[in-house]
Amino acid sequence: MxxxxxxxxxxxxxxxxxxxxxxxxxxxxxxxxxxxxxxxxxxxxxxxxxxxxxxxxxxxxxxxxxxxxxxxxxxxxxxxxxxxxxxxxxxxxxxxxxxxxxxxxxxxRIGAVVREGSAAPDISNVDNLKAVLLKAKSIAYSDSASGRYVQAELFNRLGIAAQVRDKARMIEKIPVASVVAKGDEEIGFQQVSELLPVKGAKFIGRIPESVQYVxxxxxxxxxxxxxxxxxxxxxxxxxxxxxxxxxxxxxxxxxxxxxxxxx
Missing domain, CATH: 3.40.190.10 (Periplasmic binding protein-like II)
Structure with a gap:
């Protein structure tokens, strides 16, 4: 060092x-x-x-x-x-x-957060990620490149677009982790570097590389x-x-x- x-x-x-x-x-x-x-x-x-x-x-x-x-x-x-x-x-x-x-x-790369104090779900493989999204009461993603990928491609690649459509929301202008930290959304997805600085949100990892967007x-x-x-x-x-x-x-x-x- x-x-x-x-x-x-x-x-x-x-x-x-x-x-x-x-x-x-x-x-x-x-x-x-x-x-x-x-x-x-x-x-x-x-x-x-x-x-x-x-x-x-x-x-x-x-x-x-x-x-x-x-x-x-x-x-x-x-x-x-x-x-x-x-x-x-x-x-x-x-x-x-x-x-x-x-x-x-x-x-x-894209990662995910939940509210600080919540149990950290396992999203380390595609099956687990799919299960977490299906179980989640609400899902947030950004209005930038990562969020457009989540909305237009990731849900489709996981085969769950129809199931999550009504509970997934695009967050405009502000960090996705900020709405998760307040409890407005259960899980949020954005680029890792934008998730980490937000207090009150717990980083749970990157999405699997096979469905990752760089x-x-x-x-x-x-x-x-x-x-x-x-x-x-x-x-x-x-x-x-x-x-x-x-x-x-x-x-x-x-x-x-x-x-x-x-x-």
């Missing part, structure tokens, strides 16, 4: 020396999956570079004004966006991100952003091997090798 901390300190020192401009305020629009990692990594980055990281939260997609694509379309300023990879592809097609700046950050999170520099160099520097740090310990701690899966790193 001490060696990892020394490596991280050396990397941060290196990017500080490589900075070609003074400290700036960097605005990052980010969706939920990578938020916990950024919350932990941003203070290290700020201390080393002098840059201030302002974080604006919003889903990767959807019709709400808070959704990142809608924020950008409305003219809200940002230097960096971090979001679901295929939603970032759409922004690239619209030329809303700087060419060649996409940076792969981590993969995210979401790639990536970042990019916003086209025309005022702080292009600082934005690229931040993305390099978030994708670095030195940041991967924190990425893993927040429930994400670090990538075996980084690709498309912003230069």
């Amino acid at each position: 001490k060696q990892l901390k020394l490596r991280a300190a050396a990397f941060l020192l290196a990017i500080t020396f490589c900075a070609t401009a003074g400290a700036e305020d960097i605005t990052v629009m980010i969706s939920g999956g990578f938020s916990a990692a950024l919350d932990k990594l941003a203070p290290q980055y700020q201390a080393a570079t002098g840059d201030t990281v302002h974080i604006v939260h919003g889903p990767s997609m959807g019709n709400s004004p808070e959704a990142i694509p809608n924020r950008l379309s409305a003219g809200q300023p940002a230097d960096v966006v971090i979001m679901v990879g295929y939603a970032l592809d759409d922004l690239n097609k619209q030329r809303k991100i700087a060419q060649g700046s996409r940076t792969e950050l981590a993969d995210s 979401t790639r999170f990536a970042g990019a520099v916003v086209a025309g952003a005022p702080h292009q160099q600082q934005a690229r520097r931040l993305l390099r740090f978030l994708a670095s091997p030195e940041a991967q310990t924190v990425v893993r701690q927040t429930g994400l899966d670090p990538l075996p090798a980084t690709g498309g790193i912003a230069q």
Whole structure:
């Protein structure tokens, strides 16, 4: 652990020396999956570079004004966006991100929670997961990529779509675990990194790999952003091997090798 901390300190020192401009305020629009990692990594980055990281939260997609694509379309300023990879592809097609700046950050898998104090059901295999869902009085899932998979594919793959239709609910804008923690829903599904930070909810595990859905999170520099160099520097740090310990701690899966790193 001490060696990892020394490596991280050396990397941060290196990017500080490589900075070609003074400290700036960097605005990052980010969706939920990578938020916990950024919350932990941003203070290290700020201390080393002098840059201030302002974080604006919003889903990767959807019709709400808070959704990142809608924020950008409305003219809200940002230097960096971090979001679901295929939603970032759409922004690239619209030329809303700087060419060649996409940076792969981590993969995210779906897990489940129940209310703290409740018995933890076993969802470690497909048969158990199916039985738990059939027995549950209510089921919650997100309005982002993971929830759309749960609604459109997972229930069908388990052969229980008709049985759970009337007791399954999409949760918009807020963490799924928050409604489970209050007792409004019995079991909730979302990306693991979005479930773990919520107090009052008990994480019971990931869904089985054979029915798992992996979401790639990536970042990019916003086209025309005022702080292009600082934005690229931040993305390099978030994708670095030195940041991967924190990425893993927040429930994400670090990538075996980084690709498309912003230069």
